[in-house]
Amino acid sequence: MPGKPARSEPQASEARRPVLEVRDLVTTFPADGGRAAVVDGVSLQIAAGEVLALVGESGCGKSVTALSILRLVPRPGRVASGSIRLAGRDVLSLGVAEMRAVRGALGAMIFQEPMTSLNPVQTVGEQVVEAIRLHERTSADAARRRTVELFERVGIPDADARFDTYPHQLSGGLKQRVMIAMALSMRPKLLIADEPTTALDVTIQAQILELLREVRDRFATAILLITHDLGVVNELADRIAVMYAGRVAEEGTREEVLAAPRHPYTQGLLASIPSRARPGEPLAEIRGVVPSAGEWPKGCRFATRCSRVLDRCHDVPPEAIALSDTQRAWCHVVAREEGRA
């Protein structure tokens, strides 16, 4: 796929210290008399001004990973182990009040369904004002002015009038812009976007992605983009991490992963994109289905569906194999290819 022209790199010192560092995150949910690890040892990092796309099929644990970062995992799920550092702070050790101060200010999140993600009985302006006044002592007027400015910044026309509208009076695209305005109101260092465009029309999708790109460029916000749509990934991502069954399978820069994937799963995903198929040929697919959380196979989780599976794969979970400064894959086949089996 064609790449996008590079833009100016952020400050070297900022680029070196990651805004978000997740190590060996394990998040569990109750299942069948015990607990199942829906996120099972995920590590990621994102630098300022960088977009990391977390890609995978439904059920691979990417949304739960995102929720875990801000400790929003719904009961009865919980983060079982691992470490999460956001702008240097250890998120998992924060108290309730400290966590409240972090959410919305240091790290913010926008969600997939703008229809239902906004409070239906409050005006959109009031909701953004609440986001501001939860973290800062400002007067109602000042907060209102800031909100209107934010609306203009995210491209909502007629911002002042729109302040007093209710969510059901706005289109999906406008609602999502409101969500973004709300998330950006306190200039967060990290913005988590969980499938932000999935529920929107294709034309609106492009606009929202453009908006996110601007956020990255103008404010050097780190963005964790959760998506299953490779088109979106191509538009916006700087780096990509591919998740499968609770674990990361491969990660690297956008070029590396999209143009030269090494993990069989990533290769399978890319091969199965319909536009890649030649006319008259059957569509490529990955046979089998994703195992559910309680039934992870021993060893490599993709082993049961992998076309290049080895004996080792069924017994031993693969370790990370570094393929370059930026690309890694968790796969025995890749290890063998690199001479490190």
Next chain:
Amino acid sequence: MLGYALRRLGYGGLVILGVLGLLYVLFFLYAEPQDMAKRALGEKAPPEVLERWIHEHGYDRPWSEQLRDHYVRMLTFDFGRSDSDDVEISRRIREGAGPSLSFTVPIFVLGLGLGVVLSLFVAYFRETYIDRAGVVLAVFAMSVSVLLYIIGGQFLIGKLLNWFPISGFDPDPRVLPRFIALPIFIGVLAGVGGDVRFYRTVFVEETSRDYVRTARAKGCGDGRVMARHVLRNSLIPILTRVVTAIPFLFTGSLLIESFFGIPGLGALTVDAIHGNDFSTLRAMVYIGALLFIVFQIVTDFTYTLADPRVRLE
């Protein structure tokens, strides 16, 4: 909006006419004037006396005339006189409204407050032991008959502990609280189980919605989420339930007034039942229905205040 109001009022009026028709059928086609007279005057009353009573009460006219009279009088709130003791019904109603309201209003207000607060508390802790225990307690509480709450309450608090008088009523504001304290306490207690069960379900349902997740993500504490977001979004089902209870403020609680000797509209109704006093019963049922219909329409309008998505047209 005005068009909607007019249409609702119009339909409400039709329903009132239907209710009055039903009342007429129920009471007067099945009740024999002779029996009513005998009940009022005694079995041994001579026939002429009976006839005169029947004539005075108008029960000997052709049914079409009685029907028209029934409608006209009910719609003009001319309730006539009681079948059992000839006292003017309107006067009885006026006298009884005060005592009834003196305890039904506090029960309503306190019950609503307590129910909502307890339910928010339990819903806040959903899926934990507090929630489970709360639900079980609520089901226990609502499985006990009102009769038992009254009898038990009277016995334990009135007799054993002697904190409040078992029954009686005195409208003097200085002693009134002592007499209505126990009825209010029991009334609230009897209702709290069912209320908590219902509100908790509504709140838990709202808590699992997406906008609550957004509120948490922007830094709202759990308490604020419950009180400001969940509660405001739960208003419609709460309002619906609350408004259907309002007519009971006026018709009073038949049981409580009987057991506690409070001379309100409930006691009036109970006396009418025991005395087969159809005229009074007819008036009470009519008022109850009227209030219900009026408050239904009022609720519809409050929905627009509670939820901006509701548009009446």
Next chain:
Amino acid sequence: MEGYVVSNAVVVAVVVGGVFAAWAVRRSRFWSESFRELARRRPLALAAIAVYVLLGLADAVSWVGDAEGLEGVAAHQPRTLLDRAFPADFKERSYSAPLADVEFYGAAPLARPGAHWLGTDILGRDVLLLTLKGARVALLIGGLTSLIVIPLALLFGMSAGYFGGRVDDAVFFVISTLASIPHLLLLIALILVLGRGPVQVCIAMGITNWVGFARVVRGETFKLRELDYVQAARALGASEWRIVLRHILPNLMHLVVITFVLLFSGTVLSEAILAFLGIGIDGSWGQMIDQARDELARDPIIAWNLASASAALFGLILSVNLVGDAIRDILDPRTLRENL
């Protein structure tokens, strides 16, 4: 036909109906899985209900004969299976405390000392037997009323929802009218008019209660009517009634089950209030409670009557409520929360 023969026939019908229902449940995977889940969640409550049902049935089967110790007319009255678990001439003269040897007032010796586990009431009747017999009345109230409510509500609700138009206007008007009258007052009015026998009371309760369920049925039918497979059936030329019976009704059955259970506890509790007002059904726990009211004012207090009937009533209502909640969660959490 003699009253008790009718009662026996009803018991046979109920048992046959129960067997048929059990068979129908086993055949359907949805229903048998739901039942299994229910049994898993609320085994105690279900067991308690089963006990009540057995007691009720035991008190509904009766025949004449074998009346040891009774004479004259009394010897030729039909006695139920439950009655026969106790001696025929079990009456004392008046109050006696549980397990007592002597009467409560005056200490005269009892005919059967120590035999009355829960004592005797003012007429000397054994309280345990009376309490157990109350189960039949409770089941009668809940069962018969539901038998009236459910078909009425289904008929009118489905007609209104499916056919719409004038039919809906008429049904909705009737529903609105009945629903506007305060529940208890309408119930009382109906009983005064219909009479005070057990069947009339149940009919009155049926008429009062069908409206709520009819509204829910109507709403659901509106939604079901728009479903694709219903449209398809119409396009294929199926007759209206066939569609209603084969496509709409089965999708309402879960509501029927839930309503049946919830209605049950409501009606039994309502009857207790009616008993207080003097228009209840003979032999019900509500009546026992009403008759026992003033016994608490005596000195020393007489509590066993009240306690026994209250405990039995509470036990049944609690079990039914617990089961009803679980059923609602299993079968359909959403629709009913908004409506019932």
